Amino acid sequence: MNAKIKQQYTLRNKLHLSSFLPKIETMLDDWSKHCDTNPFSVCASIIPDCELAGYKWATMIDLYNDFYVVSSSNAYITPWAWSDIYRSRQWLTFNDFLVWQQSCWLVAPLQSCSCPVGMKQYSCKHSVGLAILF
Numbered sequence: 001m002n003a004k005i006k007q008q009y010t011l012r013n014k015l016h017l018s019s020f021l022p023k024i025e026t027m028l029d030d031w032s033k034h035c036d037t038n039p040f041s042v043c044a045s046i047i048p049d050c051e052l053a054g055y056k057w058a059t060m061i062d063l064y065n066d067f068y069v070v071s072s073s074n075a076y077i078t079p080w081a082w083s084d085i086y087r088s089r090q091w092l093t094f095n096d097f098l099v100w101q102q103s104c105w106l107v108a109p110l111q112s113c114s115c116p117v118g119m120k121q122y123s124c125k126h127s128v129g130l131a132i133l134f
Contacts, residue, residue, distance in 0.1 A: 046123050054128030068107040070126055072115065075103040 009027050069079040069086075077085075082104040091097040105115040107126045118124035 046128055050123060050125060050128055051132075053125035054130075055132050056129075057125045058129030058132045068130055069104050070107055071104055072102060077103045079104050 107113045113124050113126045
């Protein structure tokens with residue numbers, strides 16, 4: 001969003017208030033017209049690359065219980081230890097919390113994932129991979 005504003009409107013220049021206000025008016029007018037022709041998406045779209053990565057990832061996952069806790073690529077703790085800490089919610093230091101947070105992801109098939117890609121794009125190989133399994 002910020003890149004679009006810089007490329008299409010301000011061209012990376014600091015504007016004086018007298019030239020800034022007309023730019024904002026033009027920008028809001030353009031966005032309003034764009035929203036009429038392209039409404040907001042209700043669900044996340046899944047691109048073929050994500051689907052392929054999800055399938056490859058799903059063939060390597062080992063699920064247990066009713067939880068979908070999957071290890072990250074740089075996991076320091078196992079999914080079982082991760083879910084025990086998740087239930088107790090007790091960390092000794094903030095660094096312990098960061099290690100815990102980055103060791104595993106909570107995944108709901110085709111709904112959500114707590115990995116960085118899932119939080120930003122709303123679909124990732126983890127959620128797509130679990131959907132493929134089920």
